[in-house]
Amino acid sequence: QVTLVESGGGLVQAGDSLSLSCADSGRAFTSYAMGWFRQAPGKDREFVASITWAGQRTSYADSVKGRFTISRDNAKSTVYLQMDTLKPEDTAVYYCAADRLSQRTYPPIRPTDFPFWGQGTQVTVSS
Numbered sequence: 001q002v003t004l005v006e007s008g009g010g011l012v013q014a015g016d017s018l019s020l021s022c023a024d025s026g027r028a029f030t031s032y033a034m035g036w037f038r039q040a041p042g043k044d045r046e047f048v049a050s051i052t053w054a055g056q057r058t059s060y061a062d063s064v065k066g067r068f069t070i071s072r073d074n075a076k077s078t079v080y081l082q083m084d085t086l087k088p089e090d091t092a093v094y095y096c097a098a099d100r101l102s103q104r105t106y107p108p109i110r111p112t113d114f115p116f117w118g119q120g121t122q123v124t125v126s127s
Helices: none
Strands: 003-007 010-013 018-025 032-039 046-051 058-060 068-073 078-083 092-102 121-126
Touching: 003 092, 018 032, 018 092, 018 121, 032 068, 032 078, 046 068, 046 078, 058 068, 078 092
Parallel strands: 010 121
Antiparallel strands: 003 018, 018 078, 032 046, 032 092, 046 058, 068 078, 092 121
8 A cells, every 4th residue: 555645835926946745655665766747727637757766867847847856765755846946837736656666767757657646735836
C-alpha cells in the first residue's frame, strides 16, 4: 500500500515562488521514481516533472523547464517541486505520483507509468 500526501499549495502572484512537498509512506520509497503532474480546470492531466529513484536523472515538461526543479530526500521519503517565476497558466491542482517499476533507469513521464497518486494540492497564480 502506498500513500502519498502533498502539501505546500496556495495562492501567489505572478513571478512568485512556491514549494510543494509529497511524503510517501508504505513502500520502499528509495527504489521508485516519482513524478509531479497537474490538471487545470477543463484540461487533461499533464506531466510536469519526474525524478529517478536515486535522483540521478530528471525530466521536465517544456512549459516548466528552467523554472521548476524536482528533487527528493530519500531519508525523509519525500519528493519536492520548487516552482519559481510562476505564471497564471501554472494554476492547477498538482499531484505527485509514484512509479510502478523498481529502480527504473530513466525518469518516466506517462501517467500510466504511475499507479499511485496523491490527493492533489491547489496552486493558484494571480496576474
